Each structure stands twice: as structure tokens, then as C-alpha cells.
Amino acid sequence: MTGTELQMLLSGAWTTVWISAIAIVGGVPLGLVLGLGRVAGIPVLSQLLALYISIGRATPLVTLVLLLFVGLPVVGINIDAVTAGVLTLLLNTATFNAEIWRSVYQSFPRGQIEAAQAVGMQKGAIFRRIMLPQMSVAALPGLMNEATLLVKASPAIAVIGIVDLTRVTDRISARTYEPLPPIIAAGIIYMIIIAGMVRLQRVLEKRAAKWSA
Amino acid sequence: MDWDLITNSILFNPAEWEIVLNEWPRFMRGFSNTLTLFAVSVVGAFLLGAVIVNLMASRNPSVRAAGRVYVDGMRMLPFLIFAYLLYYGLPSLGIRMSAWTAGLLGLILYHAAYVAEILRGAWSQLPAGQTEAARAMGFHGPQLFLRIVLPQLVLGSAPILGNQLIYMLKDTAFLMIITVQDLTYAANSVQSMYFVPLQPFIVAIGLYWISTLAIEGLVFLVGRFARKRGLGRA
């Protein structure tokens, strides 16, 4: 591989990183909203969300990205490949995050909420001041794990022509007629990204849990 | 978003559903390919995973390290790049496989690492005294593992293994990118042949969803059985 090809590889890596990053950063709060909506006990909404999450968990990303990219224009939403890719990853990761948030919400100790009610705090303040900080720490390992799964599933967006770190290996081998080196190089870059995320997770966990023994 | 457009002319457009209906055999071929890939790779990944977890428990440190490197390495890779390696990369080394073979082999090798890691986690929870008791009764080697240890690992980690099964089902869809004719491939062909962009994917997602519900149901039954035997998480 020459310098040009190395540059292509790195630009593919950058595409993977920024698209995944947007989906991860957006998917955490969106998952929170979906997860809380699911347990809010609002009659039709909660059931619809449960159905949406169940289907979302079962849908392969390749299938979803095709549905959005090919299907949305037909219903009057014009969408380019990159937007479809980001949206796919975002929707997918949000459904998994919703389940993580839901489970930490449901296992939150009742007594702490009662203590807050007893001193006259209201729902919003209890959620923001007491629950959310602790829920975030409890959800962190699951959310980070989901984030690494997202990066590993992100090559699905290659199917609609986005030149990410996986698809760029096609482009490179079309020039060099040697597919093995770019594939191995891409594999190594993925490993570095994932290893970096696992490391970040350890650092965050250590920093976040200063209050627990 | 134009809801009238969606409801009247697209989702409930009988002509477009008729196309899907006419192409039903194609969907069924794709679906049966998906299920075949899934079933074979589940069995393969499970057997290989059971072997690898034994490597990771070996007394020989270099065997142990090899098992670890394999498992951690796979778990840092996307499935698709690994499938690329087998299908597009290996021919440079003179190893040529059909897309189907490469895909199937990829699923097995890749998910075996995840299965091994799950089993290892469950194994570390087993009380050590138990295998010692079995040893004292004359069990050893593969017999000890297969009859005493493995059943407990499987029952004890049923929910996590179940999740892994769902990931395996979904990973089969990646293989359409290397031209394997699975369910998503079938949906995409119908879509591009007739330009009915929504219905084929909705049908495909429906079939994936039903399969997932079936897997979850099965896992639930196994979990209940395990709890009756006093294994696994309550």
C-alpha cells in the first residue's frame, strides 16, 4: 500500500469514527427517553414503545439501513446515504440503550426516592439530582458495551455505499489488486478503536464511582 | 412525512403487496438460507466455543494464552471485516471459498469466541468443590467436562447465550454484502427488481422478529428449566 492508499484507509477510519460517535452520543439520551417512556405507564405509548424496542432489537442493521435509505424517499423524506447511516445506527443503539436505562431505572432503590420525597423534593428534582447521577453510573458499563457493539456493527452502512473503514478496503484493493493488506490494516484499526473504548470505559468507571467503596 | 402517502398509496397499495406475494418463494428461499446459516453456525460456534473454553482453562500457560488471544482478538473485530478477510483476503494466500462457505465459517469462528467467553464467565461462577467431587467419583477429561461441567454452564448462562443467539441471527444479514443469498438479500432483490422499496424490507424485518421471538421463547423455557434445577439466576 502506498501513501495514497494509507490516506484512503485513514479517511475510511475517520468516517467510521465520526458516524459511530454521533450515533453513540445521540443514542444515550434517546435511549433514556425511550426507556423511561416504556416504564411511564402511559397506556398506548408504553405498549407501542415496547413493540418498537422488541422489533428494533431483532432487526439486522443491514436490513434497517436499506429500509431507511431506499424506503424513506418514497414517503417523501429525501435522505442521503450518510444521514441514513447515522439514523440507522442511532435508532438501533437507542433501542438497546432503552433496555439498559429501563433496567437501571427499575432497580433504583425506592428508599432513596422516599427520603427525597420526605424532605419535600418534587419529581423533576428527584430525578435530576438523586436518580440520574446514580443511574448514569449504573448504566455506564452497559452503555459502553453497547457502544463497542455499535462500532462493530457499523460496517452495515457500507451496503448503501458509505465508504467506511470496511468498505474502503474494497476501494483500495481495486487499485492495488491486493485485498489482504488493507483488510488486515482495517482489522487492526478496528482493534485499536475498540481497545481504546474499553480503556475509556475503565477510566470512566473509576472516576464515576468515587462514592462507592 | 406524508402520512396519507404512506397509508393509502404505499403500505396498503394492493398492487405492491401483490408483487411481494408473487415473489414469496424468493423470500422463503432467502429465509430458509438465513435459518440454515443460523442453525449450522449455532451448532458450530457452540462446539468450537466449548473447545476454546477448555483451552482457556488449560494447565499449560501458552495454550491458555492462545485461547485468550483468540477470544479477545475476535471480540475486538467487527464480524463483517472478518468475513471480508475470509472471502476477499484469503484467496491471496491461495485459499478460495464460496461466499456461502466463507460466510458460514466466519459465523462459526467469530461467534465461537463470544460463546467461549460466556461459558468462561459461567465456569468461574461454579463452585470448585463440585468438579473435585466428580473427579473423586472417577470422572475425568472430556467426560467430566461434557457430563458435569458443560450442562451447568449452558443452563447457568441461558439468558446471555440467548442474547448471543440473537446477535448470530442478525449477523447472518451481513453476509448479503459478500453476496450470500439470505433473507435480506432476497428482500433487496425484490426491492430493486420492481422498485417497491418498503414492503420487502418490512416483510424481512417481520421474519427476523418472529425468529427472535422464537429464540427468546426457547431461552425462557431453558431458563425456567434451569431455575427448577436450582441453576442460573433467579
Next chain:
Amino acid sequence: MPDAVPALEARHISKTFGELEVLRDISLVVNPGDTISVLGPSGSGKSTMLRCLNFLETPDRGQVLLAGEPVGRRADGRLVSDKELAKSRARMGMVFQSFNLWPHFTVLQNVIEAPTKVLGLSKDEAVARAEGLLAKVGLADKRDVYPFALSGGQKQRVAIARALCMKPDVLLFDEPTSALDPELVGEVLAVMRDLAKEGMTMVVVTHEMGFARDVCDEVVFMDRGVVVEHAPPAEFFGNPKTERAQRFLSRYA
């Protein structure tokens, strides 16, 4: 002052959980400055009664009055808004069996959270108040420690300081020493004893017979969801009128 307005009053409270009738027509009067202990076998409804006073449980029937003003329900029986209920609760402190400190806050943050966020005190004011209270419960040196590093007795004293920092009109205690190792019970009871002496109005659900006998102005004995006896401690312990109270005392006292 026999016709002064009671600090806290419950009138004809009833509560059922599904089929189970947990409280039946409970009435209770707590005069300002009094310490009332609530005794009774476990499962008799003491916690539920206490939790109905600040509407952590919503009573099915009956009224709660705080200094004569209705809590939780308006006179017409409709439930009050979240905001209004919070205002009433801010005037009643509660101390739980399991402490329920907020683990992500330091001791000081636990104590000043509600005064700053609910009462709107400035941080400086709240900290000054909190430091005084922490000194009073003997934990001045723990202000920047997280709860996990405290013993059970220390946690409960922080919880008391947290409740006091709101300057409540009434303090409710639900078995505050039951989760403590025996050697830590004394330090918590000592704090409560001081509060009683200073004229704090308190309702204390407890199994500490010594505390009930020596510190309280009145004993309420509950069994199976009803108030069976209601008497000054000397009378209740010296000469219990009902057979149920006699049986209870022979077992616990």
C-alpha cells in the same frame, strides 16, 4: 394548653393493600413539643401509619392535619398537587430504618440538598446550618466523607441532621435503630433523647422499650391495624389495660 392546635393530627385513617386491611380507623394527636412512641408487634401497621402521615402512602380514608392544615388531601377529599404535597412534606422530617442517605453525595451535600433546593436557602446559609447540626450529632469531622465510609450509627445520625436541617415542625422516625448493630444503637438514641429534651415534636416507631418508657410523653400501642392503647408511658408499662398489650410487653419488655 389543652385547646392549642395539635402539631400533627391523624383523623380516622384507613388503608388497605389489595385485600389486606392494614390500618383501620386510626386517630392520633401529637401536641407541640411532645414525643410519642408507637409500639406494636411487627406487621401491625406502624410503618404504614407513619408513612400515611406524610403521604408516602396515600390513606384510603381519613385526614392528616399539620398544625391544623390538611396534608395530602383537600377538605373535599381530592388529592393535592405534587407541589403542594411537597410543601407539607418539607415541614415534616422523616428518618428511615435503612437510613436512605444518597450515596453520590457527601455527608454535607446530603444535609444541604433539600434546604438549598427546596427551601431556597443560599449555599452559605445552608452550610452554616448543616455544620452546626453535624457538630450536634457528633459528625463535624465527617462532612466531606461519602456515606459508604460511615458506620450504620453514623449514617443514621447524618440522616437525622438531614431531616433537622429543614427546621421541620415534626420529626417522624421509623424504627431508626433496628438496622444497627447493638453497640451502635446508643449513639443514635442519645441524639433522639437530646431532641426530645429540646422540645422537638416527634413520632417514633420503635422497639426500644427503654426509650419509650424514659423519653416519651405518650405511648401508642398498635396491633393488627388498630390503636389498642394510648397512654402515658408509666401507665402503659406499669398497668397495661388490654390483654394484647400485656402479651406484647411480656415478650418484648
